[in-house]
Amino acid sequence: MNDFILDFNNVDVYQKDLRVLADVNFRIARGQFTYLIGRVGSGKSSLIKVINGELPVRTGDARVMDFQLNGLSNKNIPYLRRRIGVVFQDFQLLTDRSVYQNLQFVLKATGWTNKRDLEFRIDEVLYRVGLSDKKDSMPYRLSGGEQQRVAIARALLNNPEIILADEPTGNLDPDTGEHVMRIILDLSKETGITVLMATHNYNILKNFPARILKCENQRLSEAVMPSEEDLRNKLIKFGMSKGYEYELVYETVMKMYSNI
Numbered sequence: 415m416n417d418f419i420l421d422f423n424n425v426d427v428y429q430k431d432l433r434v435l436a437d438v439n440f441r442i443a444r445g446q447f448t449y450l451i452g453r454v455g456s457g458k459s460s461l462i463k464v465i466n467g468e469l470p471v472r473t474g475d476a477r478v479m480d481f482q483l484n485g486l487s488n489k490n491i492p493y494l495r496r497r498i499g500v501v502f503q504d505f506q507l508l509t510d511r512s513v514y515q516n517l518q519f520v521l522k523a524t525g526w527t528n529k530r531d532l533e534f535r536i537d538e539v540l541y542r543v544g545l546s547d548k549k550d551s552m553p554y555r556l557s558g559g560e561q562q563r564v565a566i567a568r569a570l571l572n573n574p575e576i577i578l579a580d581e582p583t584g585n586l587d588p589d590t591g592e593h594v595m596r597i598i599l600d601l602s603k604e605t606g607i608t609v610l611m612a613t614h615n616y617n618i619l620k621n622f623p624a625r626i627l628k629c630e631n632q633r634l635s636e637a638v639m640p641s642e643e644d645l646r647n648k649l650i651k652f653g654m655s656k657g658y659e660y661e662l663v664y665e666t667v668m669k670m671y672s673n674i
């Protein structure tokens with residue numbers, strides 16, 4: 415068996431009657447970190463929802479782990495979701511209970527009953543995101559970055575094979591966003607979790623290069639970013655060397671390529 419954890423062939427993605435993406439074809443190898451980019455409304459979140467079983471696969475053939483999404487019955491959707499961790503831009507923590515209770519809620523909802531196992535697992539995931547000391551805090555007492563780290567910890571509770579992150583740094587300032595980004599990247603490197611992350615954040619693409627899939631004109635394609643070296647050589651040909659002007663042109667060209 416091949417080791418692609420996601421395998422999409424000729425899939426159309428619909429939101430109600432609107433076809434958002436047509437003829438989607440891509441594969442992601444187990445453990446790979448991949449960005450998903452594209453303009454507002456281009457279909458990033460919709461694709462994530464298909465992977466998570468929130469939107470059905472009406473045409474084509476899609477597999478996520480060992481779940482065939484076309485023809486997936488409703489009763490199997492919870493089993494699919496249990497093996498996928500999701501992280502959103504707006505954290506989506508329950509505001510009326512502590513960090514610990516937020517995590518406990520998810521574990522109980524997914525069938526954990528043994529109190530000691532539950533406590534142990536919560537300690538583990540909070541340690542993983544560097545928040546062991548915030549167990550009893552209420553979410554509104556935490557910074558945005560801390561809240562997002564709780565959301566990541568929550569996504570990890572059931573040992574998922576895939577993390578789907580929909581603009582996880584979208585509400586964070588640049589430094590905090592980079593910190594959260596490092597946590598997600600470390601997770602993917604150290605635990606082998608496959609990550610698909612939608613982002614509009616050009617600086618993150620630049621600072622943490624990885625494979626990029628791009629939604630554009632209803633299509634999903636591989637985005638090839640020029641390397642800084644290639645671009646610099648081209649700009650030198652046009653008489654531009656390092657400096658303010660070069661930086662400006664470089665940023666503009668890179669943004670054009672990434673189309674965000």
Ligand SMILES: Nc1ncnc2c1ncn2[C@@H]1O[C@H](COP(=O)(O)OP(=O)(O)OP(=O)(O)O)[C@@H](O)[C@H]1O
Nearest residue numbers: 429430432434452453454455456457458459460461
């Ligand atoms: N629940 C919905 N019902 C109907 N149409 C929707 C729904 N959600 C999204 N759409 C439409 O589907 C298209 C793709 O939206 P989607 O949210 O996937 O884009 P996106 O790339 O995630 O955008 P953003 O960068 O703003 O998050 C848009 O035209 C949007 O209006």
Ligand SMILES: [Mg+2]
Nearest residue numbers: 458459460580
């Ligand atoms: Mg979106």
